[in-house]
Amino acid sequence: MYSISSGVFYGVCSCFRNLASASSQLSCAFGSPNCFSPKGGLTINRLHANLTVSATQTQFSRNTSSCRRPTLARASIGQVVLVANFSTGIPNNMSIPNEVDPVVSSEWLHSHLSNPNVKVIDASWYMPGDNRNPFEEYKSCHVPGALFFDVDGVVDPTTSLPHMLPNETAFAAAVSALGIQNSDTVVVYDGKGIFSAARVWWMFRTFGHKDIFVLDGGLPDWRAKGYNVESSTSLDLLSKISKASEVVKKTYKGEQVGASSFRAVYQPDLVWSLEQVQANINDANRVLVDARSKARFEGTVPEPRKGIRGGHVPGSKCVPFNEVLRDGKTLLEKEVLRSKFEDAGVPLLSPIVASCGTGVTACILALALHRLGKNDVAVYDGSWTEWGGLSETPVATHSG
Incomplete structure (x- = not known):
């Protein structure tokens, strides 16, 4: 049993780096999101002032033939009483990956795929000589629930240069059309391994979104690990994907596209x-x-x-x-x-x-x-x- 000694905490997040060791260290990232390891380590769930903190260690499913929710082993950590009277505003099941490493593994994504605050994007794009259609490939095979990001659609249409970065308003409109919010952790992949996914990772970071990661190995690795894929696309997803490119064109024409759920801050x-x-x-x-x-x-x-x-x-x-x-x-x-x-x-x-x-x-x-x-x-x-x-x-x- 591990316990956190009572006391006054002015931080928002407390995280254990090694639950299995009796000498585990307690560290705090004040004001940061929930602490956890993208390799499947520890999640500290936090809600409001006067809360109970629990640790959740992800145990990856050995059955790689399905994308079912991973098995969770819970250990009671004790009770922390916060004197500050505020809410974190972060969903208690939300887990934010390590900010240092920009990639996550297929195992990590598989274990977090059911989290509604984790959004997955297929950002496949190919050179003309590859003779591959990324959108058609997406429709026939993609990570369950993944959205499609059109690298040639979410662009600046005023230049003849290929797939140039759009402005803040256009990017925010496109991402909002896809149903992505600033509070989401976004994982982007492509059909080669690591190729065009890195471009979309950079685009999100350029517009201020730090919780963006590339799936290491992309769709090839995901399939090699035996995880499920979807071979059909719902009308809802197709509508979101189509709207994302449409709103970009509308913003450059000065037309109204509705309220944005994603706020872009150009870097x-x-x-x-x-x-x-x-x-x-x-x-x-x-x-x-x-x-x-x-x-x-x-x-x-x-x-x-x-x-x-x-x-x-x-x-x-x-x-x-x-x-x-x-x-x-x-x-x-x-x-x-x-x-x-x-x-x-x-x-x-x-x-x-x-x-x-x-x-x-x-x-x-x-x-x-x-x-x-x-x-x-x-x-x-x-x-x-x-x-x-x-x-x-x-x-x-x-x-x-």
């Missing part, structure tokens, strides 16, 4: 523009890291998009996105990631901006760097499609 430090990249060539305030292949970076192969020059932004470094992934599906461990960046000449103590072809795989680098504790990595949204498509921007190649 400008996470997005870089053409002008900022141009100024950085001389100022060198940040290290620009390119996620394209080394051959494209060096300009020895043609760009896949017509009219785009080969090469790279002068002074930038190259870390191909596939090098931070294992078999293109799961994120590498911290020390291996650290070596990848250091070997490429990227000083991890310096501020970093990620770039790629169209702003998608740059977000994979941002995801990898987030795992290393760098949560302030910006993405050059226009990336090489914008830079290489202009005649006046300087271009470097392998020969300098």
